[in-house]
Amino acid sequence: MKKRNIIISIFTVAIVGSVVASVFLAKTPPKYYTRYGVELGTDVEISYATEKGNAKEIVDKMFNTFQKYDLIFDPWIAGSELYNLNHSDGKWVKVSPDLLYVIKESINFARITNGKFDPTIGRLVPLWGFNTDNTKSWHLPTPQEIQTALEHVGYKNVEIKEDEVRLLNGVWLDLNGMMEGYIDQMLINMARQNDPKSSGFVDVGGTVGIIGPKYGNQPWIIGIQNPRGNPNNSIAYVKLYSGYVGTSGDYERYIIVNGKRYYHIFDPKTGYSNDYFESVTTVSTESVFSDGFGVFSMVAGPSEMEKMASELGVAYYAVNEEGQIIKNEEWQKYEYKP
Amino acid sequence: MKSGKNTNTSHKIFSKWDLILLIFLILGFGLWIGFRQFAPSAAKAVVLLDGKVYEVIPLDKNAYYKVYRGDTYLMTLETKPGAIRATYSTNWIFPQTETNQVSVATGWISKEGETIISVPNKIVVYTEGAKERTTYDAMTFQN
Numbered sequence: 001m002k003k004r005n006i007i008i009s010i011f012t013v014a015i016v017g018s019v020v021a022s023v024f025l026a027k028t029p030p031k032y033y034t035r036y037g038v039e040l041g042t043d044v045e046i047s048y049a050t051e052k053g054n055a056k057e058i059v060d061k062m063f064n065t066f067q068k069y070d071l072i073f074d075p076w077i078a079g080s081e082l083y084n085l086n087h088s089d090g091k092w093v094k095v096s097p098d099l100l101y102v103i104k105e106s107i108n109f110a111r112i113t114n115g116k117f118d119p120t121i122g123r124l125v126p127l128w129g130f131n132t133d134n135t136k137s138w139h140l141p142t143p144q145e146i147q148t149a150l151e152h153v154g155y156k157n158v159e160i161k162e163d164e165v166r167l168l169n170g171v172w173l174d175l176n177g178m179m180e181g182y183i184d185q186m187l188i189n190m191a192r193q194n195d196p197k198s199s200g201f202v203d204v205g206g207t208v209g210i211i212g213p214k215y216g217n218q219p220w221i222i223g224i225q226n227p228r229g230n231p232n233n234s235i236a237y238v239k240l241y242s243g244y245v246g247t248s249g250d251y252e253r254y255i256i257v258n259g260k261r262y263y264h265i266f267d268p269k270t271g272y273s274n275d276y277f278e279s280v281t282t283v284s285t286e287s288v289f290s291d292g293f294g295v296f297s298m299v300a301g302p303s304e305m306e307k308m309a310s311e312l313g314v315a316y317y318a319v320n321e322e323g324q325i326i327k328n329e330e331w332q333k334y335e336y337k338p
Numbered sequence: 339m340k341s342g343k344n345t346n347t348s349h350k351i352f353s354k355w356d357l358i359l360l361i362f363l364i365l366g367f368g369l370w371i372g373f374r375q376f377a378p379s380a381a382k383a384v385v386l387l388d389g390k391v392y393e394v395i396p397l398d399k400n401a402y403y404k405v406y407r408g409d410t411y412l413m414t415l416e417t418k419p420g421a422i423r424a425t426y427s428t429n430w431i432f433p434q435t436e437t438n439q440v441s442v443a444t445g446w447i448s449k450e451g452e453t454i455i456s457v458p459n460k461i462v463v464y465t466e467g468a469k470e471r472t473t474y475d476a477m478t479f480q481n
Contacts, residue, residue, distance in 0.1 A: 036386060036453065036462040036464060037386070037389045037462065038389070038455070038456075038457055038460040038461075038462065042401060042457060043453075043455045043457060044464065045453075047475070047476075131430075133429065133431060133432070133457065133458040134429070134431070134432040136432070150354060177481065180481050200481070201475065201476055203476045203477075203478075205479075205481045206477065206478045206479035206480060206481055207478065208476050208478055209479055212477070220475045220476065221473060221474045221475050222474055222475065222476050222477065223473065223474030223476070223477045223478070224471070224477075224478055225477055225478065225479035225480075229441060229478075230443055230444050230445055230453065231443075231444050231453075231477070231479065232444060232447060232452045232472070232477070234473070234474055234477060235475060237473065238478075243415070245478050246478060246481065247478045247479055247480050247481070248480055248481065249479070249480030250480070252440070252479075252480050252481060275360055279480060281478055291481060299402070338473045
């Protein structure tokens with residue numbers, strides 16, 4: 001009897017022990033640390049999991065870099081690097097590697113698109129008041145004001161020599177068309193430098209870049225905001241294991257005058273926004289195209305959008321002004337239907 | 339010659355009751371672990387101002403909350419059980435004007451993953467412990 005009790009006790013302890021061990025030692029899914037914020041004049045979300053170091057510390061480090069990027073890329077902060085370049089009166093200016101990279105990519109894309117995407121529309125932005133959050137200052141400029149500003153637009157006025165840039169003819173650069181994708185890429189680099197197998201995503205102003213698949217092998221599901229819905233209302237979804245998704249649209253910075261909508265993406269030839277699309281969402285392996293392609297498409301319209309997408313190998317999902325969905329074949333790879 | 343030794347009970351290690359007790363022990367332990375791991379917490383809203391937690395609001399009643407930066411009034415939040423929304427938002431940079439009220443237009447949020455964001459005021463509101471989660475992990479919107 002005594003022997004029997006000992007065996008029962010050992011058996012019970014072994015089973016309970018193995019249950020405990022399986023609960024605590026089994027490979028559990030990584031726990032994501034998520035931080036929200038408002039940076040660079042837009043909202044930011046980073047979700048991150050790693051087995052190397054503390055995820056919160058890495059995410060906090062990422063957030064700490066935004067101040068640096070603000071002082072590089074914000075053309076409306078007096079003293080920022082881009083502000084100083086825009087006010088350099090045609091002199092050669094040595095620029096930081098971050099600024100140089102985005103200027104080079106922007107000018108390269110301007111060449112490819114024959115100026116439909118043009119980062120030198122800087123002087124048009126304050127003319128409409130879209131450089132500020134003060135909605136009361138958003139207004140329709142006079143045709144004469146637009147004509148005058150257009151005399152200072154044109155990507156061929158940007159000269160690059162090694163790490164120096166010269167802006168001719170009084171052009172001002174506005175790099176919003178590629179900046180968010182680039183910053184996504186820099187933050188992802190930080191995450192991967194910490195742990196190449198780490199997982200998560202970064203979302204800077206609606207441009208989402210993937211650090212690594214969810215739980216190591218599952219896609220992240222990214223909603224596409226309904227251009228005529230509220231900010232949590234998605235019209236479709238993409239699934240991403242890697243790469244970037246970004247959206248351009250007419251629904252946040254706009255005014256309606258005499259029933260016509262004018263928004264913040266200008267045709268560099270006319271100085272006004274075009275009315276082809278409510279939004280264009282792009283999936284790309286290149287961070288800069290996830291933003292830049294949408295801006296180009298809002299200006300260029302559907303036929304040029306399709307042609308350029310084939311050349312660049314990007315996937316797009318567009319909503320035209322009639323609310324119809326236009327998407328290319330490449331999009332099927334990423335489409336997610338819950 | 340057979341020994342005639344009775345082997346019916348002497349080698350039976352577990353009785354029926356021992357087995358039942360063992361099963362209950364294991365099930366009870368499993369339930370306890372499961373409850374600790376997966377029990378939902380009560381829904382609450384986290385309000386961030388300038389990137390720091392300003393207030394954690396339990397979503398268990400009808401109430402109004404105001405958000406200030408120092409003495410400057412920024413936003414009114416309304417709660418009902420399980421949900422929160424912004425009912426008014428000013429613009430601290432340009433206090434004489436209203437913003438375009440994206441935060442107000444967002445309406446009620448009740449699912450994990452939904453947010454209310456006021457960029458001019460640098461306010462983010464998100465839910466924690468909600469019963470439902472959004473279909474998406476993140477949202478792409480115009481830049």
